[in-house]
Amino acid sequence: MLHTHEESPSVMGRVLHDVFNRQHLLLDEIADRYFAPDYRQRTNGSWSRRAEVVDHLARVREVAERADIVVEEELSQGRLYADRHVVRVHKRGGGLTVQEVYVFAHRAADGRLRELHETTMMLEGSETDRSLGQA
Numbered sequence: 001m002l003h004t005h006e007e008s009p010s011v012m013g014r015v016l017h018d019v020f021n022r023q024h025l026l027l028d029e030i031a032d033r034y035f036a037p038d039y040r041q042r043t044n045g046s047w048s049r050r051a052e053v054v055d056h057l058a059r060v061r062e063v064a065e066r067a068d069i070v071v072e073e074e075l076s077q078g079r080l081y082a083d084r085h086v087v088r089v090h091k092r093g094g095g096l097t098v099q100e101v102y103v104f105a106h107r108a109a110d111g112r113l114r115e116l117h118e119t120t121m122m123l124e125g126s127e128t129d130r131s132l133g134q135a
Helices: 011-021 027-034 050-063 127-133
Strands: 035-043 046-049 064-077 080-091 096-107 113-124
Touching: 011 027, 011 050, 011 064, 011 080, 027 035, 027 050, 035 050, 046 050, 050 064, 050 080
Parallel strands: 035 113
Antiparallel strands: 035 046, 064 080, 080 096, 096 113
């Protein structure tokens, strides 16, 4: 089933909204909600385990004041998931970085993400902002 950002709240949209815009939530709580215990992620060719992803999200939260997330396309079929989304990160102290992200994922039986492959492309921002998309 294909959804555009106007038709349905997306999986990645919810995850990213919680990470960036609900900073009162603990990252471990977010990880438990969305990531299976054996979660792993490959970003731009580099693998990270769940704990490394959570550590990365903590570093991103230090930089980001808030973010606007637009899921342009989303496809879900059984345990397979894919989307293309754009994240506009408003940084603390000013500044903006914009990243376009392509995601292909597998879900666990309970619906949480088990394995995720993503490619990020920075559309706007400084060279140091590239690490925001790399777990």
